[in-house]
Amino acid sequence: MIDANLDWASFLGRHDLTWSVKPVSWDEGAFIGNGWIGAMAYSEEHRLKRNVLRFVLGRTDVTAKRPAGGYPPRVPIGELHLELAGWLYQPYSMRLDLWNAELRAEIATTAGSVKLRAFVHGREMAMAVELETSGSEESAAFQWYPYPEVDPILKNADGYNLNPYIPESEVIRSLRNGIHIGTETFKPAGSGGCTTAWIERKLAAASAGYDERRVLLLSIQNGSDETAVQKAVEVVKHAGGQPWDEWVKSHRSWWHAYFPQSFVSIPDTMLEGFYWIQMYKLASTTRAEGMIMDNQGPWMTSTPWPGVWFNMNVQMAYSPVYASNRLDIGLSLTKAFSERFDQLILNVPETFRADSAGLGRSCSYDLAANVDDEKGNLLWVCHNIWRQYRHSMDDKLLKELLYPLLQRAVQYHVHLLEEGDDGKLHLPPTISPEYGSFLKLTVPDAHYDLALLRWGCETLLRISERMEQVEADKAERGAGRRMWAEVLERLTPLPTDETGYMIGRGQPLEFGHRHFSHLMAVFPLHLVSGEAEEEKRLILRSLRHWLSREGDLRGFTFTGAASIAAVLGLGDEALTYLKSLVHLLKPNTMYKEAGPVIESPLAGAESIQDMLLQSWGEWIRIFPAVPGEWRDTVFHDLRTEGAFLVSAIRSNGETKWIRVKSLAGEPCRLITDMNGRVGLRAAEGKAVLRELGGGRFELDIARGGEAILYAEAAASGAQLADDLSLQIRPVPAEPRLCGYFGGRKPWRLFGLSLSANAGSLVDEIVK
Template identity: 25%
Template sequence: MAMNVSGQSVKHDLHFDQLANKWDEAIPLGNGMLGALIWQNGTRLRFSLDRADLWDMRPMKGLHRKEFSYQWVVDQVNKKDYKPVQEYFDAPYDREPAPSKIPGGALEFETGNWGKVKAVHLSLKDALCEVAWTNGVKLKTFVDAVKPAGWFRFENVKDNFKPQLIAPRYQGAVRSSGDPVGGDDLSRLGYPQGKIKEEGNRITYLQQGWGGFSYQIVVNWKKMKSGAVEGYWTITSRQAKLSKAADKPVTGDFSLRYAAHKNWWKTFWSKSAIHIPDALLEKQWYLEQYKFGSAARVGAPPISLQAVWTADNGRIPPWKGDFHHDLNTQLSYWPAYSGNHLKEAMGYLDHLEENKANYKRYTKQFFNAEGIAVPGVTTLDGTEMGGWIQYSLSPTVSGWLAQHYYLQWRYSMDRDFLKKKAYPWIKGVSVFLESITVKDGNGNRKLKISSSPEINDNSLNAWFSDNTNYDLAIMKFTFKAAAELAQELGFSQEAKHWTQILEEFKDFSTTEKGELMFAPDLAYKESHRHFSHLMAIHPLGLIKWEDGEKAQRVIANSIKLLDSIGPDYFVGYSYTWRANLKARAKNGEAAAEDLRIFAKAFCSANSFHLNGDQLKAGYSKFHYRPFTLEGNFAFAAGLQEMLIQSYAGFIELMPAIPQGWSDVSFENLRAEGAFLLSVKRTGGQVEELKIVAEKGGQTKLKLPFKTWYAAKNNGVVLKNTEDGFLSLTCKPGGEIVLKNGYE
């Protein structure tokens, strides 16, 4: 099968005739650890510089008091005396400026005599930003995909060229907002203002932070014989609490590093490609892939709310730029699996592994339990930060995180990962959940108090006496996965035990019409951004369209109710999550429309998800613009769900594409079982498909055509069944190409 190794094209690039004048509309560059935003600040070209581990790690003031106990919270809820809980554990998050992600600094270049900008170009293929001015000055800049540095090259500049390093404002009048969305003032952190030192063609900036933390920015440049000016910037950090190793010194030059950088991105883009007739959605997908490659790396912290693009506005970033595990981090990694970027996704799980001891400390301290619980809102090293504790200290967070271990196993079939990481994590979560659940009078297992993000906000009414569908779905998934993985490893007694625990939970709460509810006593009756009641449909896949009429009724009616109540209080990620739900319901038209609304109304010109309806077109009553990334990556996942699904025990190709999409193709999308698929559809019919069995093994394919023949078969045994499925038994590396027989 002829394949386009990279579907990425210049048509997907960002092209502008001027630089943005806001940081959240800037050209984004990044390598998972370092990031830059390229924009115009008055008469100056500005590079906003960031590093993922720049964090103020001070403990949240007042959080760890003697009342810091799940049982104490349970008692307060039962007494209906909830105000002390709000004051002790919710209020500090809004009141205190730290712990928090912090920005790095900025580089500025005076461009007042360069004339107007006439062209700005972000090449996705090479992750290169180019800017041209009317007087002939040209800039090329990139954040090195391999080394810890950003590089720049200016052509046709004057001899008096000199960058200026701009430090964040850590001293000065405090403009406190007490608003975690708008961001507090940086000066509230109380740092001494860092020192900037200039020596010839080198500038350094050293900033001391809290508790022995410091970071340094270094800028170097030189004039070339050609007349061009080339240079680099880098940021090194010293997190005393994390014992961060010193970064290696920067070596090489612009051309050498650019060659290595391009090679990394060439490999990245070779992993998967799509081709669809909707230009808006196709371009947005490639922009999401680009941002994922820029923000997700092994060896770097996982994707936080803004990843390597912290707000450059003199303030602490929205929601402190932290790790929100009640939705945001999870959605950010949804596209990694079928998108064939498992390596980048391992940065997420490596982070969880590295902080496991801290999670166990928290589990013992707050829940007085063994096993693994993870706070819903954490710092860089996984320490709890407070906030609305129904979610920031929810007991089921680690179960949703467990799904990412499960998906990494199912899509990679890496038995070493299964044995050493996936099952130990899922078992640890299962041990914890078993220990903190109780049985009601009918022998049904439940949490003492349950919640559903972020229903009824942080009030007493946000706690429910029976399991919410959110908590129930996560617990059911965790014990189901624990049983499956234990059986896979031959631990039959453990598998039997987890299955027994699973059977002790009740079914999901539904209305008479079969609509999923938040809790047994609360239906979905008003618009909300977080579809926590629908977790069993997506992402957890416990209620499957493929299970037949009863499941289809629940899925269809739950989505219908969501639609009928409307989007008043949706944010951008609500649309992309709903697209995933509709794709699971095989409704391609509706899924595509939700993705279009997201791309048109909830994204900045540079493709950043800005949460609110920027068009003010009735898609939401939220019109604000805090930048977070989870909506972007849920978009990519939603489009991939339209093109391939494998969660139901078989592979289905193009299960949810609009009727008008007659010509569609993709290369190297990944299915569970570690199968890579490439498919070509022309004139409304699948013409050919290629399957590569990375690890071998068995799978089932829902045949996309009535008759077919194998144009190529290397190591695959086929069995055609009567129900429209094809069973494949593959050797490792086995490959088969099937073509439409056109009956």
């Protein structure tokens, strides 16, 4: 029914990351990755290193065991350098091509020029750097350096490495059938290691103006034993044995299938570009079979957090996966928790292990993190798994992972409940994440834990009802239902005062708080909706008080605030928070505090989704919080709870039509601001629309069915297709904000002329 034949190369091309001045830090670098292997490319200003283009390498599963104990952290593994004959100079033209997931550059040096293309293959564990040279740059050479051998000048330029543990290592270089091998074995023995293998090969004729063309192919494997060496060598050998153009085509084909899974276009060109860079970042960071998204993805650099954090970071990193219809990315999270289910049981005290499970704040990929005063982290992860289920309606996921895991996470909290003098059930003092961290502050009835426990009990009741539909009920399920219902009935209310939601009982929000842990009931749990006037006032009062304290506000503060404002339908306010976030991002859209933390920009992508489409509480909300200045907006195949694909067009401030496709045959309830009478068109008439009033509708549609709702005023005749455009096309872009990210370009925000005719601008100034 819909024409979604988009020119993806052109559309994404307007948001490619671009550099006209060489990047000289991780904050400005060009990043490439395939979910396992990654590289951040940038240069250096030190006079002894101005001839070097660095590819700082990473592989997400390379960790090192610490002799003194503690979780095994991620560790830096080394760099690939392009060492040129001359200094990197101006002009400098570099572009990260999103559609093809390739870095391309044309670089002038004091000795000649070079042209390069780099990517990490979308389907294979190999990285490629294609190089063309001219003049004296024929002598340009690739050099591999394990981390211990990286020049101190470059390490100093990156800043003091706050990684709590960097192991000593033994490095052995060897050559096998023309393939170079570097094995790095961490000390003491048994601590881990990694293997890098690479080969150079010449390619066919170079481009006009260049004399030579060659390519370096490189693979990184976790481990330094013979098995790892063989894997690395085989990957490089296979890559080198393929016709170059065919191998590149295979890489691109993965990405060309990935991006069109959904489409979003908004009139804010800078934010539109930011959104699509996050979609690129998601698939560069992990894949269905990959590791959990940790704090830095495959772009390891100096950090105090070389692990996996669960009091916000992981949950927020995965947050844009669901609505964007990229559920394969979310499988990396469900896979990890399914494979390490037994470890989650071991994380709670032995007396609770018969029926409970939990997760501490931080750990490695083994999920070995004993629960301390911060109790609710596993429940929050369960909420992500719930979202994965609700957007897929995969009953196998529900039965085999979510239901048993959520029961144990809830039961751990039930063990902690105590009856108070008021007859209510209360929680003992626990940590509300990020509030009073240095004071090690704990509070009774913390909003964070109470809200998560309430959500967990409500969700278990709902799951139990669902499972009765797919299999026979069991006696113990009935007992569980009675307990969850009793907890909900007797659980103490969320603490509030005149400023709104409190951190916990007796603890108001007294100073700056970067986390929304005291607002979990609003977002992301949606226990309160703001539909009732009193509830809306409470949420709004809480939101305004939270931001008014200023203090330690961070990137994820503003993503949470934007999504909360979107819950209330405050699109203009949500946009203000998102624009605040952009000012805290690095030029390449990465985010860093004491070290890199990947979740804040990714959560910013979810905030944009929340402005366009929300699905919670059994309702799908179309354009629920569109800012007034977004007069024209379009999205296609965003996914909702109940496994619906939704497309919609907003033109001149009015919703023109909505397309709904059912993937699972679930009940469909919609909220829209569509003006006037709403018409329905469905294939073979296999859909029924019932208007409930107030912009609410029920749509009966079978699995695989597709229907279009449209404002009848927008279609005057009997043939909808003749009167209403059903085309999905991008919103026109503002040229000065295309290619905004990459190198730092703050002047573009202020509308400075980008005309090639600079003289006309001078004339205007003189006049």
